[in-house]
Amino acid sequence: MANTIEWIGDAGGFLRLLDQTKLPTETTYLDCRTVEDVWQAIKRLSVRGAPAIGVSAAYGVCLDAGSKESALAACDYLATSRPTAVNLFWALDRIRHAIEKHEASRLVASLLEEAKAIHAEDHDLCAAIGRHGADALADLPTGAGVLTHCNTGALATGGDGTALAVILELHRRGHEPKVYADETRPLLQGARLTMWELMERGVDATLITDSMNAQVMREGRVGAVIVGADRIAANGDAANKIGTYAAAIAARYHKVPFYVAAPSTTFDLTLTSGDQIPIEQRADEEITCGFGKQTAPVGAKTYNPAFDVTPAELITGIVTERGVFKPGEVAAALSSAQAK
Numbered sequence: 001m002a003n004t005i006e007w008i009g010d011a012g013g014f015l016r017l018l019d020q021t022k023l024p025t026e027t028t029y030l031d032c033r034t035v036e037d038v039w040q041a042i043k044r045l046s047v048r049g050a051p052a053i054g055v056s057a058a059y060g061v062c063l064d065a066g067s068k069e070s071a072l073a074a075c076d077y078l079a080t081s082r083p084t085a086v087n088l089f090w091a092l093d094r095i096r097h098a099i100e101k102h103e104a105s106r107l108v109a110s111l112l113e114e115a116k117a118i119h120a121e122d123h124d125l126c127a128a129i130g131r132h133g134a135d136a137l138a139d140l141p142t143g144a145g146v147l148t149h150c151n152t153g154a155l156a157t158g159g160d161g162t163a164l165a166v167i168l169e170l171h172r173r174g175h176e177p178k179v180y181a182d183e184t185r186p187l188l189q190g191a192r193l194t195m196w197e198l199m200e201r202g203v204d205a206t207l208i209t210d211s212m213n214a215q216v217m218r219e220g221r222v223g224a225v226i227v228g229a230d231r232i233a234a235n236g237d238a239a240n241k242i243g244t245y246a247a248a249i250a251a252r253y254h255k256v257p258f259y260v261a262a263p264s265t266t267f268d269l270t271l272t273s274g275d276q277i278p279i280e281q282r283a284d285e286e287i288t289c290g291f292g293k294q295t296a297p298v299g300a301k302t303y304n305p306a307f308d309v310t311p312a313e314l315i316t317g318i319v320t321e322r323g324v325f326k327p328g329e330v331a332a333a334l335s336s337a338q339a340k
């Protein structure tokens with residue numbers, strides 16, 4: 001796999017991102033040399049996926065950390081790029097603490113160390129999620145169907161991914177999962193990115209459109225659904241890419257277990273329920289003129305929420321780096337782990 005996020009050089013270096021808007025047809029990189037470049041890259045989804053957004057923003061601050069004031073202003077600015085994935089705000093808070101703690105004279109080097117630590121830690125979180133999730137799904141018959149939505153792999157994180165890390169671990173363990181990848185309208189993260197990653201890794205993957213997943217479940221092809229998340233509230237309600245909620249409803253109807261996989265950095269325990277999660281609204285053109293092809297009358301009125309919230313009651317288990325928990329138990333489990 002190509003590097004999704006890479007800092008090139010030392011403290012005077014720059015951030016190199018794999019430009020995900022060009023995949024799967026072109027593997028090209030975007031060199032970000034200013035905070036504005038990183039903001040734009042996050043906004044237009046050149047880098048996307050909750051953990052990857054957080055890691056990129058942490059590196060982004062290093063591009064304007066000549067003084068504590070400029071670094072703090074960079075944090076505030078990057079926080080305006082996208083509203084839903086809480087990993088962005090978590091990473092920027094961690095960088096803000098580092099700004100306060102470290103000497104102004106070697107601020108860039110200190111912040112770079114912190115950003116690299118956030119990146120490396122995310123790699124380890126993904127590995128732990130993969131192991132716990134594969135343990136939870138160990139009883140699935142060999143060759144069972146596993147449905148996923150959006151892209152939650154190496155392109156979305158600093159490691160192997162969240163939901164996709166579970167699938168890859170099942171594959172490594174010889175369970176031979178047969179993945180059904182929702183294409184994930186309107187920006188096709190499932191078709192363009194998940195299919196690309198799974199095919200590169202040699203995992204059996206079948207592309208379907210989002211509207212086919214209920215029928216695929218009805219045909220008995222799916223043993224489990226596993227998805228990622230952008231923000232999970234204290235009660236276990238989970239925001240993820242638009243279409244996740246519909247997949248969860250279909251899974252419940254067909255008695256298919258529905259798992260959400262996310263690191264502790266995706267939890268927002270200040271929110272009591274998913275109703276409080278800010279949902280990003282994106283441009284009309286994404287659904288009227290996707291990928292440059294006009295598919296609706298000019299001037300068509302649109303509504304384009306980028307995420308939805310799956311209520312906790314539809315979620316069988318939440319896979320974290322600390323284990324798999326019932327949605328109603330996950331906040332207490334993570335809080336007690338943090339207190340230790």
Ligand SMILES: CSC[C@@H](O)[C@@H](O)C(=O)COP(=O)(O)O
Pocket residue numbers: 045048049050051085149150151152153156157161162163189227228229230240241242306
């Ligand atoms: C490990 S990634 C989990 C989520 O961030 C992912 O499922 C998702 O919804 C990404 O949305 P995107 O708009 O592509 O950033």
